[in-house]
Amino acid sequence: MLDHRLHNAIARRAFLGKTAQGVGAAALASLATPQPASAAPLPGVLDPLPLPQRAKRVIWLTMAGGPSHLETFDHKPKLAELDGQPMPESMTKGQQLAQLQGQKLVCFGPQHGFKPMGPNGTHICELFPQIGSVLGDICLIRSMTTDAINHDPAHMFMNTGSQIAGRPSMGSWVTYGLGSDAADLPGFVVLTSLGKGGQNQPIAARQWSSGFLPSRYQGVQLRGKGDPVLYLGNPAGVTRDRQGLDIAAINALNSQHDALTGDPEIATRIAQYEMAFAMQTSVPELMDTQGESATTLELYGCQPGDGSFASNCLLARRLAERGVRFIQLYHKDWDHHGGVKDGITYKAQEIDRACMALITDLKNRGMLDSTLIVWAGEFGRTPMSQGGSGRDHHNKAMSVWLAGGGIKGGLVYGSTDDLGYAAVENVCTVHDLHATMLNQLGIRHDAFTVKFQGLDAKLTGVEAARVLTDILA
16 A cells, blocks of 8 residues: 555656646747747726726825815814804714714814915915915815725725725726726836824725735835835846846746636736836836926925925826826825814925926826826814814815816815815715716726626725716816
8 A cells, every 4th residue: 555655656746747847848948039028008908988088097195194174175164153162962963973972072163274265266274375376277075975984994985985895996996997008117006105293094005905806906006215116126146138037937937827727816927027027127217307307396396206295296297107097195194183283284384385286297298187186085074172182083074176187177066064064065975086087087987897796896886876077077
């Protein structure tokens, strides 16, 4: 019996060895005239597009932490009048709150003044004069709502349309549908920046995950300071030609395996090896802003490579020029449970000029009409005081704005009640925002589905979502 088992083991080893040699020989044969690995633009599944395309790409500006609409874009003089008085119980009774649940609720007036700005004299916080100067290009939505009330699920909901982890992010959905025009950069790129004056809430990489879509559609994070991608450069003594041979050999083996198994993740692996190789050249060129004019650098008010939000906005424009489909910027520290007055002052200094510059720069280059810019947090803040100087999380009212991509500029859409507690006119949901974004990209949100766990899953969820047609140019 032992001899028989030994004979079978030796036979299996010989078979596997010869098989491995055969695959290796095939790989080596394919390298007889080696070709440098080269990436191809990321393909999309929608061809032709079901709707006219107004926007070719999206730049989504995420203000992580939950910006207060009451110190930014929602003018509430009545709340200022009631500062320090009890919050009307008729508004809050039985309502979901975060950390203020069960506590005495006191009205907390806006901590900064508002001024009329833009062509229509729209009142926004006086700390944002640069954004005010381009309000003619912006649609301000004051009636946005969301379902979640804590940071991580609220980010999940804003990014994926679901509070359940594991769903594809909106950037992944968009690149899955449309692909990318960039051959040497990912189709979905994420940049983060850190400010001051709030709580630095962590941002998990699952916020730009591809979920159940093929992993080649997930977001790739580039660092705005230091090495943009870790381990992207070759080790000492390894030339680019040699690296190309290594990639070709690895991909030859992967192609052999793909032919046997038909596993789509192997095709992803091949494409990602090629993309990583291409990025060794494209990413340093992307980050090198020496070719930018002094006028452009002054417009953004940044030092390229400093990791600031302004610097990332400049990189966003450069990524858009190079064909990247979805660009998401996270700017942290908007979580003002205390010190909201000083905190918003810091935030305005960090983003006001940069947002104006991004809109102006794209417009000057003839790209704003084909680029949809979205500015949003994960929720708003309460009109009630927390700790005497801050505001709690709030999901019944928040302000967002959009620009470019076929959106009507100079428009204020929707409103909240007199105290900014709840949206009351033209109430919008996150699913409505996603549906509108997809519509401008030429995608029917209600028909853009993928079968998952026996259901037709989509970015806009199972609830009724509507395209915000009133804000479209």
